[in-house]
Amino acid sequence: MEIMTGSCRFGLWHVHVAWKGDLVHHLRFAREGIDGPVPDVIRQYCAGKPVDPVSLRSIATAGDTVSAAIYRAVRSVPYGETATYGEIALRVGTSPRAVGGAMARNPTPLVVPCHRIVAQGGIGGFSPAVEIKEALLRMEARERGKGGLNRSSPHSF
DNA sequence: CCAGGCTTGGAGG
DNA sequence: CCTCCAAGCCTGG
Numbered sequence: 001m002e003i004m005t006g007s008c009r010f011g012l013w014h015v016h017v018a019w020k021g022d023l024v025h026h027l028r029f030a031r032e033g034i035d036g037p038v039p040d041v042i043r044q045y046c047a048g049k050p051v052d053p054v055s056l057r058s059i060a061t062a063g064d065t066v067s068a069a070i071y072r073a074v075r076s077v078p079y080g081e082t083a084t085y086g087e088i089a090l091r092v093g094t095s096p097r098a099v100g101g102a103m104a105r106n107p108t109p110l111v112v113p114c115h116r117i118v119a120q121g122g123i124g125g126f127s128p129a130v131e132i133k134e135a136l137l138r139m140e141a142r143e144r145g146k147g148g149l150n151r152s153s154p155h156s157f
Numbered sequence: 158c159c160a161g162g163c164t165t166g167g168a169g170g
Numbered sequence: 171c172c173t174c175c176a177a178g179c180c181t182g183g
Contacts, residue, residue: 158183159181159182159183160181160182160183161180161181161182162179162180162181164177164178165176165177165178166175166176166177167174167175167176167177168173168174168175169172169173169174170171170172170173170174
């Protein structure tokens with residue numbers, strides 16, 4: 001099977017995905033859409049269903065680099081919940097700043113839910129636009145509130 | 158090698 | 171409460 005590319009809609013944005021089976025190679029938000037399929041989970045998630053794209057695999061978590069460890073830690077933050085840059089840093093054994101850097105270069109947002117990582121005193125940043133992060137967090141908070149997913153199960157580090 | 162980043166926490170006004 | 175500042179550390183160029 002070859003690597004597939006396609007996009008689906010999320011609000012005013014288009015989510016481009018390059019993937020093969022359950023492995024996502026690349027994912028990005030763009031203004032324009034492209035032809036082609038995206039994984040069902042991504043499509044459903046973007047449509048507002050409380051499914052977690054983390055169920056897919058990401059190339060970003062492979063290897064024993066610090067970044068890969070950061071991405072793996074970020075993947076353990078459940079749908080509808082958030083963690084701070086500092087908490088992830090503490091867990092991986094690096095600095096909050098390094099976590100921010102890794103999030104900024106995350107090749108597969110959603111699959112590695114970097115939008116769930118916020119600053120201690122605010123929402124933190126998001127490329128290419130922080131509005132996307134706000135929309136994703138609002139959507140997850142809303143869907144979680146509906147109770148379609150096991151809620152309020154505080155994950156401990 | 159070095160600038161710079163999606164951070165923090167502490168100091169000082 | 172708010173601004174300012176540097177410690178801290180990984181990575182692309």
